[in-house]
Amino acid sequence: MKLEQWRSAWQQLIGPGSPYEVATAPEGGLRYFRHAAANLLEAIDAGRVHGEREFLVWEQQRLTFDGFFQQVDRLAGQLSQRFAVAQGDRVAIAMRNQPAWLVAFVAIQRCGAVCVPLNSWGLRDELLHGLQDSGARVLVCDLQRLQFLKGDLIDERLPAIVVGAAGQALPSNCQPYEALAEAPLLALPPISIAPDDPALILYTSGTTSRAKGVLSSHRAICQALAALEFQGAFCALSSPERIKAVIDSGLPPTNLMAVPLFHVSGLHAQFLLALRSGRRLLLMYKWDVDKAFDLIRDERCTQFNGAPVMMQQLLNSPRFASSDSDSLYGLGLGGAAASSRLLAHITRLKPLAIGGSGYGLTESNGICAAVGGDQFAYKPDSVGWPLPIVDVCIGPDPGSPLPAGHSGLIWLRSPTLMNAYWQLPQASAEAVQDGWLDTGDIGHLDDEGFLYITDRAKDLINRAGEMISASEVESCICEMPGVVEAAAFAIADDDLGERLALVLRCEQVPAPSSEQVCAFIGQRLAAYKVPAEVHLLHTPLPRNASGKLIKAQLRELLVDA
Incomplete structure (x- = not known):
């Protein structure tokens, strides 16, 4: 069975003598890559x-x-x-x-x-x-x-x-x-x-409050780079047919980079990995889907990693099905959650592509779990197995883990975690407790060890005691023909405590009515998950630089209106 082959490849890569050998620290029990660089x-x-x-x-x-x-x-x-x-x-x-x-x-x-x-x-x-x-x-x-x-x-x-x-x-x-x-x-x-010297202060996305400076050591970043390189090696071992297609093409590895360098997805996973491995980087000053296709075609680009909104524009373009994308063998998602329709779209249009996605935070230097190649085709809506130096706990606190299949708050522990929030001791103590990072995300591990992200803790709407997952509603309505993107969030309600509001952008003309949107959701989800109000926008929904929706901005627009 493929699952056993994957586990065998995993163990082979982290075993003694491997470049990705994993060791355990005598104090604290943290696992780390023995041969990672000592400093950046x-x-x-x-x-x-x-x-x-x-x-x-x-x-x-x-x-x-x-x-x-x-x-x-x-x-x-x-x-x-x-x-x-x-x-x-x-x-x-x-x-x-x-x-x-x-x-x-x-x-x-x-x-x-x-x-x-x-x-x-x-x-x-x-x-x-x-x-x-x-x-x-x-x-x-x-x-x-x-x-x-x-x-x-x-x-x-x-x-x-x-x-x-x-x-x-x-x-x-x-x-x-x-x-x-x-x-x-x-x-x-x-x-x-020294490995524990400070190397980097990256500011959080700041979608809900003033951005905090995330201070990381040389050790944390070097362990993160080793984890990313491990994932590449594991993908190659576990997806030999896909890798063979890339090698047989004879094309030099070339990444199209459109995500900003001031986030870990651009800085660590693209720039620093390319610098170390000898990959060519095509830099985009800002995202433009037609310019992206020009670069992919003219420079014979083999890999594109971007936020789901970028990937959706790429896949929806008529140029994707043309010879302009012939050189493109790798498609990676990051920065925000992807809809199931987008994941199915990737698999259908490029069945032999090395698709992939991952999960991590600025506070963990982008490291937690990753999935690619055959594993991505097997479970495209998961973010993969936690990487070998990462401990994941699902539950109200790290000491009270829930069984597989049960959803709860995601905690993670890894040598890639930040030192602290810069000059914010109280916020640092709240975020990292006994070495465990409170991610603020909700998810579960299945019985095969794959991690799923289902929501942000702050994105749960409490409607009269019934909890509604914003991402579930968003994913549902994105299956409706013509809907390009959607944002669900809570608005205060005197009777219910909170009511569900939904904002969506639709490219279909005429756009669906509020009643049609609610009927579509009502046929697929429980009645209490049907939004109390629906708003249609004709312009892209506001997002931060990593592709996450800025719901606070949408909420303010509605309240002001």
């Missing part, structure tokens, strides 16, 4: 062996691995000598995806500093919060972010390195990036980076 700089420098192989393609720019690392070393010298960046200092990045973002990230690590990626979708207040909260010494940004922050940088006496400003007049506290990246090589002072 060691993990990154593995990419230097790829030499003159092409690494980055963006607009008119092309960079080899050697060319990339030359820019890194020059910028690191400038950060150290001209800007006095020392080990442990925080350096922020605020710009849209482009090669300079990647160069800046690695240069910051070369100085032993802590990188603070800021949400480039954010406006002035969110960007300024990240700078002030982290205590950044330097900002690396593009011109658009400089316009938001120009006055604040002067007030904060914060120097900036500005990308794309060559030949333009800049404020006295700003230096053009291009000149620094081409400056003579300067020596760096020797540094020694």
Whole structure:
């Protein structure tokens, strides 16, 4: 049976002598990858062996691995000598995806500093919060972010390195990036980076409150990278026919990257993995489905990983069924929950593709469970087996686990967990209890060990004591012909406590009426799960940079209306 073959492959990969050998810490019982890099700089420098192989393609720019690392070393010298960046200092990045973002990230690590990626979708207040909260010494940004922050940088006496400003007049506290990246090589002072030293502060999505800084150590990120690489190796072992099709194509591994670099799905799972493994990256400044197909066709792209809303646009395009997508062998989902219709769509249109998805949080450096290849075809609506260094507990607390098949709060324990929320001790203590992270997600493990995510704890609607899963209602209505996306959430109700509101976007003309929507749901779900009110929008629903719906914004619009 395939299940036993998969388990055998899993054990083979984590056994003694394997590159993915798993060991158990004597104190605390945490499992970890024995051969993971000791620090992020060691993990990154593995990419230097790829030499003159092409690494980055963006607009008119092309960079080899050697060319990339030359820019890194020059910028690191400038950060150290001209800007006095020392080990442990925080350096922020605020710009849209482009090669300079990647160069800046690695240069910051070369100085032993802590990188603070800021949400480039954010406006002035969110960007300024990240700078002030982290205590950044330097900002690396593009011109658009400089316009938001120009006055604040002067007030904060914060120097900036500005990308794309060559030949333009800049404020006295700003230096053009291009000149620094081409400056003579300067020596760096020797540094020694311990595994538990801080490496990264990533800000949470902030869909419900002010974004919190997630502080992670070098050890946590290196263990996360090893876990992602393990998953790739396991997918290859467990899906040999799919992998053979990729190898037989003769195409060099090439990723189309449209998700933002200021999230773990872009930073860890795409950029850092590609850098280490020698994969080519096609960077998109912003998502555009037709431009994506142009890149896939012209650059012979083999892999696309994106949020479900991106994948849906890709699959719904008539170009997906054309020769434009012939090179595409890998399709990965992340960042938000996918509907069952989208998962079935992937399997039907690309039956031999290496489909996949996963589950993780910023607080766990994106690591918890993953599924790919044959396992994805077997159980596409699961997020797979918890990775070998992850413990998962379903229940009200880690000491009260529920049996398989029972749904409850998901707790996880792993060496990839954050150190803390930056300067928020109370929030940190609430989030991580005795080494276990309260994910805030609801789910269950089945009798074969596959993890399913069914809801966010905050996305349960309590209607007169009956609990309604928002994702269940959303998944149901997305099966209705013409419905592109939907958001279900609670609105306060004097009699019921909470009532269910549903907002959806439909591409069908004419759009279905509220009565038709309710009838469709009523035929498939219990009567109390039928929404009390239905709202139709003709524009995309608001989402954050990782593709999650911003329901608070929708709720405010309805309440104001």
